[in-house]
Amino acid sequence: MNLLRRHPIALALVALVLLSAFAPLPALVDAVSGTPPPDADLVRPAAYTLFAPLSDVLDALTFLSLERARAFLIAWMGILAVWGFARPGGGSPLLRRLAGAALGALIVPLGGVAAVLLPRPVPRLVTADSTVTVIDYHAHTAVSHDGRRGWSADDLAAWHAAQGFEASYVTDHNVVFTHPIDEPIRLLPGVEWSVYQQHVVALGAVSPIDRAPYTGDTRGMLALFGELHRQGAIGLASLPEYWRNHWGDLAAFVEAGVDGFEIVNCAPKALGFPAPARGRVLQLATEHDLLVVGASDNHGWGEVTCVCAAHRPRAGGLGVVDGGVHPAVAHAPEPVVERALELDHVDRRDPDLPVGPPARG
Ligand SMILES: [Zn+2]
Ligand SMILES: [Zn+2]
DSSP states (O other), X not given: OHHHHHOHHHHHHHHHHHHHTTSOOOSOEETTTSSOOTTEEEEOOHHHHHTTTHHHHHHHHHTOOHHHHHHHHHHHHHHHHHHHHHSOOSSOOHHXXXXXXXXXXXXXXXXXXXXXXXXXXXXXXXXXXXXXXXXXXXXXXXXXXTSOTTOOHHHHHHHHHHTXXXXXXXXXXXXXXXXXXXXXXXXXXXXXXXXXXXXEEEEESOOOOOOGGXXXXXXXXXXXXXXXXXXXXXXXEOTTXXXXXXXXXXXXXHHHXXXXXXXXXXXXXXXXXXXHHHXXXXXXXXXXXXXXXXXXXXXXXXXXXXXXXXXXXXXXXXXXXXXXXXXXXXXXSSOOOEEEEEOTTOOTTOTTSOSSOOSOO
C-alpha cells in the first residue's frame, strides 16, 4: 500500500503494460489485407528500446492525423494542467500552483516539437524475402515550397535508409527531380503535379509541363494522365485530394488512365483516410488492374514514417527499380501485388476516424 502511494505513476504504467499484453496490436499491417504481413518485421535498435517509452511515444505522436492531433492536444493539455495545479506541493501558494498547471500543459506541445525535431533511433523494416524492395513512392526535399528548409536529397536518402527503405521516388511539388543518387539508397525521378483539386504523383521519365491546361476543371485535370503516358511516366492519384475533392470522379480517373491510387499516406492531412474508403479504392484497383501504393509523403519533418511499400517483382525477371519506372508498374497485364505497410500504432479500427468523405462534389 505504501509502495502504491509512493509510486502511483510507475505502478499505473506497469499495470497498463500488463493489460495491453492481452490485446496486442501488430507492429505491421498489410494495408491491403489488414493482417500482419508474414514476411516483414520491424527491428528496433537497442537504443530505441533503451529510450522507450519515449521512442514509441514520439513515434505515435508523429502518426497522429490532424483530427486526432487536435483531440489529443485539447484533452492532454487539460489533464496535465489539472495535474500540475493539483500536485501536492506542501501548501503551495496559488502562484506556484498556476505555474505547475502551465508547465503541465506545456508538456504536450513540447512532445509534439520533440517528435518532429528530435534526432533519435528509429525502427527499421526488414523483409525475409530478398526479392522484395522496400520503396517509397512519394517524398519531398527542400525544393518543395513546403519542404523543410535545407532538407537535401542526401538527407532524404539517409532518413529512408535508417528506416529500412532501399529506394524512393523524389516527388517535389511541381519541380522534376533531376539528380538521382545511388547511396545510401537509390533515389528515383518523379514529381508531384498540383492540378485541379488534385495532386498527381508522376513517376519515371517525367519532364516539365505547362500545368495550365490541367488546372481549370476535373476534365482538364484528368488529361494529365495521358500526357504522363506520352512521356513514359505513370501517374498516381495522391491522398487526401482524391478522397476530399474527387470522391465522385474515381470512375473518370480510371477512364482517363490513372495508373493507381495511394491508399496510405503518412501526411497528417491524409492519415484520416478511413478504412471503408480504402476498401472501395482497393476494389476499384482490383477491377481495373491498378496499382495501390503507400507513401510517406515526407517533407523533412519527423524521424519516422508510418508507411513503407514493400514491392515484390513478379515472375518473369522484372527489374525492381531499374530505370525510372518499375517495369512491373509500367506494363502490368495483371494486378500488381503491392503492399503498403503501416508501422506501429496506426490502428484502423479506431472509432475516431471519419467513416466517409466530407460531402463535397
Ligand atoms: Zn507538400
Ligand atoms: Zn506530397
